[in-house]
Amino acid sequence: MVAKKKLVMIGNGMAGMRAIEEILDANPDMFDITVFGAEQYPNYNRILLSPVLAGDMAVEDIILNEEQWYADNGITLHMGKRIKKIQRGYKKVIAEDGTEVSYDNLIIATGSNPFIIPIPGVDKEGIISFRDIDDCNAMIEAAKQYKKVAVIGGGLLGLEAAKGLINLGMDVTVIHDQSTLMNMQLDQTAGDMLRSSLEEQGMKFSLSTLTTAVLGKERVTGLLFADGTSLECDLLVMAVGIRPNKALAEESGLYCNRGIIVNDHMQTITDASVYAAGECAEHRGVTYGLVAPLFEQAKILAWQITGQGLKSYGGSAVSTKLKVSGVDVFSAGDFQGSPEADVIEYLDRSGGIYKKLVLEDNKIVGSVLFGDTADGPNFFHMLQEGRDISGQRSSLLFGNSVLGDSGHSGIDQASRMAPDTIVCGCNGVTKQTITDAIVKEGCTTRKEVTACTKASGSCGGCGGLVEQILASVLGTAFDASIQEEPICGCTDLTHEQVKDAIKGKHLTMVRETMNVLAWKGEGCHVCRPAINYYIGMYWPLDAEDDRYSRVVNEKMHANIQKDGTYSVIPRIHGGEAKADDLIRLGEVAKKYDIQTIKITGAQRIGLYGVKKEDLVSVWRDLDMPSGFAYGKALRTVKTCVGSEWCRFGTQNSTAMGIRLEKTFDRSWYPAKTKLAASGCPRNCAEATIKDLGVVGVEGGWEIYVGGNGGVKVRAGDLLCMVETDDEVVEITKAYLQHYRETGKHNERTAPWLERIGLEKVKQVVVEDAGNRKALVERMDLYLSTLTTDPWQDRLQDEKQPGEMVEFKEYTAIEIPVQVVNA
Amino acid sequence: MSSDMNPETGTKWHPVCQVEEIPQFGGRTVRAGQTEIAIFRLGDGRIRAVDNRCPHKQGPLAEGIVSGDTIICPMHARKISLESGEVLPPDSGCVKTYPAKVEGGQILLQL
Numbered sequence: 014m015v016a017k018k019k020l021v022m023i024g025n026g027m028a029g030m031r032a033i034e035e036i037l038d039a040n041p042d043m044f045d046i047t048v049f050g051a052e053q054y055p056n057y058n059r060i061l062l063s064p065v066l067a068g069d070m071a072v073e074d075i076i077l078n079e080e081q082w083y084a085d086n087g088i089t090l091h092m093g094k095r096i097k098k099i100q101r102g103y104k105k106v107i108a109e110d111g112t113e114v115s116y117d118n119l120i121i122a123t124g125s126n127p128f129i130i131p132i133p134g135v136d137k138e139g140i141i142s143f144r145d146i147d148d149c150n151a152m153i154e155a156a157k158q159y160k161k162v163a164v165i166g167g168g169l170l171g172l173e174a175a176k177g178l179i180n181l182g183m184d185v186t187v188i189h190d191q192s193t194l195m196n197m198q199l200d201q202t203a204g205d206m207l208r209s210s211l212e213e214q215g216m217k218f219s220l221s222t223l224t225t226a227v228l229g230k231e232r233v234t235g236l237l238f239a240d241g242t243s244l245e246c247d248l249l250v251m252a253v254g255i256r257p258n259k260a261l262a263e264e265s266g267l268y269c270n271r272g273i274i275v276n277d278h279m280q281t282i283t284d285a286s287v288y289a290a291g292e293c294a295e296h297r298g299v300t301y302g303l304v305a306p307l308f309e310q311a312k313i314l315a316w317q318i319t320g321q322g323l324k325s326y327g328g329s330a331v332s333t334k335l336k337v338s339g340v341d342v343f344s345a346g347d348f349q350g351s352p353e354a355d356v357i358e359y360l361d362r363s364g365g366i367y368k369k370l371v372l373e374d375n376k377i378v379g380s381v382l383f384g385d386t387a388d389g390p391n392f393f394h395m396l397q398e399g400r401d402i403s404g405q406r407s408s409l410l411f412g413n414s415v416l417g418d419s420g421h422s423g424i425d426q427a428s429r430m431a432p433d434t435i436v437c438g439c440n441g442v443t444k445q446t447i448t449d450a451i452v453k454e455g456c457t458t459r460k461e462v463t464a465c466t467k468a469s470g471s472c473g474g475c476g477g478l479v480e481q482i483l484a485s486v487l488g489t490a491f492d493a494s495i496q497e498e499p500i501c502g503c504t505d506l507t508h509e510q511v512k513d514a515i516k517g518k519h520l521t522m523v524r525e526t527m528n529v530l531a532w533k534g535e536g537c538h539v540c541r542p543a544i545n546y547y548i549g550m551y552w553p554l555d556a557e558d559d560r561y562s563r564v565v566n567e568k569m570h571a572n573i574q575k576d577g578t579y580s581v582i583p584r585i586h587g588g589e590a591k592a593d594d595l596i597r598l599g600e601v602a603k604k605y606d607i608q609t610i611k612i613t614g615a616q617r618i619g620l621y622g623v624k625k626e627d628l629v630s631v632w633r634d635l636d637m638p639s640g641f642a643y644g645k646a647l648r649t650v651k652t653c654v655g656s657e658w659c660r661f662g663t664q665n666s667t668a669m670g671i672r673l674e675k676t677f678d679r680s681w682y683p684a685k686t687k688l689a690a691s692g693c694p695r696n697c698a699e700a701t702i703k704d705l706g707v708v709g710v711e712g713g714w715e716i717y718v719g720g721n722g723g724v725k726v727r728a729g730d731l732l733c734m735v736e737t738d739d740e741v742v743e744i745t746k747a748y749l750q751h752y753r754e755t756g757k758h759n760e761r762t763a764p765w766l767e768r769i770g771l772e773k774v775k776q777v778v779v780e781d782a783g784n785r786k787a788l789v790e791r792m793d794l795y796l797s798t799l800t801t802d803p804w805q806d807r808l809q810d811e812k813q814p815g816e817m818v819e820f821k822e823y824t825a826i827e828i829p830v831q832v833v834n835a
Numbered sequence: 836m837s838s839d840m841n842p843e844t845g846t847k848w849h850p851v852c853q854v855e856e857i858p859q860f861g862g863r864t865v866r867a868g869q870t871e872i873a874i875f876r877l878g879d880g881r882i883r884a885v886d887n888r889c890p891h892k893q894g895p896l897a898e899g900i901v902s903g904d905t906i907i908c909p910m911h912a913r914k915i916s917l918e919s920g921e922v923l924p925p926d927s928g929c930v931k932t933y934p935a936k937v938e939g940g941q942i943l944l945q946l
Contacts, residue, residue: 201906447886535860535878535902539914561860565898565909573909575897625895822897825871826856830849832870832946 021106021116023261027052027059028291028307029122030078035315039088041257043319047089047114049106051282054146055080058470060304062441066177079469092161101284118286118318120668121262121273125302130165134227140249145173156181163187163236163246165224167194169335171213171252178250179215186217186244188224188236197603198344200334201362203383210284210340210365219244257293257300272300279314296328300658303331304439312441317636332393332438334386346379346396347371359410368410375403389479394434404646436482437468437475447479451486455770459483477806487767500758501534501539508757514546519536519674521552523559538564543758549681550633550753553795566643569823570803571628572734574621579628583637584678587652587671594637601634615649615687617642622675626824632804636680639804644683645759647688648676651699654710655692664709667694669738673707676742676767677749677801683756683765685747701729704762705748707741710734714741718748718774719766727763730771731781747778747785750792757765841945848936848943853880857942862897862906866873867946872933873897874942877904882935882942883917890928 022029025048060077083090094108105115127142129135141151160183164282167189175185189832193204208218223239257272267283268274274282274804281287290310292302306329313326332345348354350371359368366384370377377396377611402409432445450456450465459479463469469476499505521528523544525538541562550557566572571579602610602620609621617640623631627654642648652670656662689700692709700706702722706729708715713736720729735741756765777784840847844932857863857876864887865872871887873896887897894910905918916922934945
């Protein structure tokens, strides 16, 4: 076995850890990894410090990698240990507490330090920067004692800090040495609009103001400005910018300028075994302070260090969004433009909307958006692509919606975005990646998408867009899934909560369940059938089926028709009829004057127009079992002729269908469940639009699941291929039991499968043999309880006059009266 | 029998069946000449009777789900008060109600 190489990383921040994640992705076994972090926290999302300060999030919420994550990935983490020395000659690092670790490769990701302007008095108490969790906590503490705060710096960081302090109830004045707020990202117009918007939120400003001294004895009491004026304050926040933290690298002889100089592969130009990434690195003369470029660098670094070949970093175009609630600002590229630049502008001051595109040769080179930033990612994408927009000059600023808005402009916009458009600038996540997560991984909420793709996991600014993509991909399934609603108005509990209670508290009766769970009233046609299903599903041996919690069809064991008569559809397994049954069906139809005999859509024979009081007699005369055509039950197994007769047939689909229908006869599900068996890939039984369908191929069967031919057609997904009929039955048992257990009442397999995810279902039903066995056992137990036919049961009841009165409701009570005024 | 005739409406109390012949939370159809009446035994034991046709699409109410003192039509889930006969919002309409009572275990309807 080849010994692992030793990788040490100095810095436990976002860029460094992203590089480690990329390295683990590329080659998890290549390195023994040791990480040194100066802070007492695992890797957290620095971008989200503002919401922490604003009180919208807690420190725990912004932790990116828990300590457990390091352990799980075999990474040695030294928290709170600052490295004091890199001995490049010995290839080792030494921490302040004396810890020594040698390395084959070293990554320096020490980030940056807040810049403290060198003016008299900056060493006084009551001065805080805004850079890490400790700063955040210090501000929150200070807000309890002090009320008047000055923030020096009207950039991104300063404004976010100021907003947080306002939320903490402080009187906040922002001092900025320029005339425009966020002048690194905004032009004068946008800066002015931003100022009025923030003023409305209670922020005060002192622009074009140069601070010359901090006043006070030990603690800050005020600021002195260049024009001679002053401002009183008892807390000062310095947020004028950051400086790359290069001291350690510089001392160890690595060539530095503003930051640590790296080549296009993120190696320091002094020592090829040492890499640098993030805010501490300087590449082609540029240092970055935003998160998106850092992540690009992390990718290149991982590519190089794991020896996957050459890939070069060419620098990053950057876009910015301000994370202050109620203010939408977007900026990208050369937003200012030269005086003679080609500019398209839209300005609505009272509406608070400003959009500006800076063009060069009909290509977007920069953009500023205020108020309506929905098109920001689009414009940024066009900028990166260098797309010629000469044909769209007149419409571009009105966004994609102008191209055709069908009433849901947000969704519309998401659906029109090009697949390779970057949705999450922080993490470089494209629309395609998000769509894949929704379609292939079954993500249905923003949280799940974030867990899956990291989109909206950093600044969160693209969260709305992610939701729009969810909505556009999932369609009507979106709302239901993201907003888990109570079952109905009779309770505040969701399906899952009710299921958990039934399972956990061993509830076996509908009324008992409603009492225990404090139902409002006696339940309705939505919740009672659901509870009745769940108790039967969890407790097949003990549950008491409540007829009066079943809807009419299931209660009557017949389908009510529009005129109040019923249909009678007997079981004909696999659709293979017997002559005697057909003769009897004809005789019964004649005897009871049944208007319509129809071959149903599911290959069975239905008698339509049977009067309620004739139902029991019809069943008696037919002497055939119930076909369950009325229930959330196994309906039929549709079959083609198969190999017995068909010259193309490869498998005996009729026999397979009969076997399946007999196996699952009388079983109940969250919703009606239809099966099919086709004998060859011509698929005459349409098995790929069934809840489960099998298609015979040479040497076995393909099993498709989650198909539906109803309102919303859905082609089934291939669950697996098996060789024998026994395996078909086994997989079908496991799959249907998994559906029985995890489906919501009234949820067909098509939406269920999309909710749970094909991969998950595959894993539970096919790949995990132990779990499959357990599912089959539970299904077998359930099937073993289904011993009687409901029609025969009703006949038995009727045969005992005077004793069983319960089911006499098939007959009306006749009283010899003419109703007055009828 | 003339003694129990209601002089104003001309209606009389008629015996229908024993209480136990209607299951709790259940309904039955009563046919009186050309008229079909749905009769229910509510969860609390009260007996209520209405015309057996939902005003919406003539759904047979006797087959509906009893919830409190409302009946939910089996056809399209209109909710109808068994006290007033009114269809509950958001839908509208009403069905005729019939006075019902229990005497000595026997259900009587005033028709």
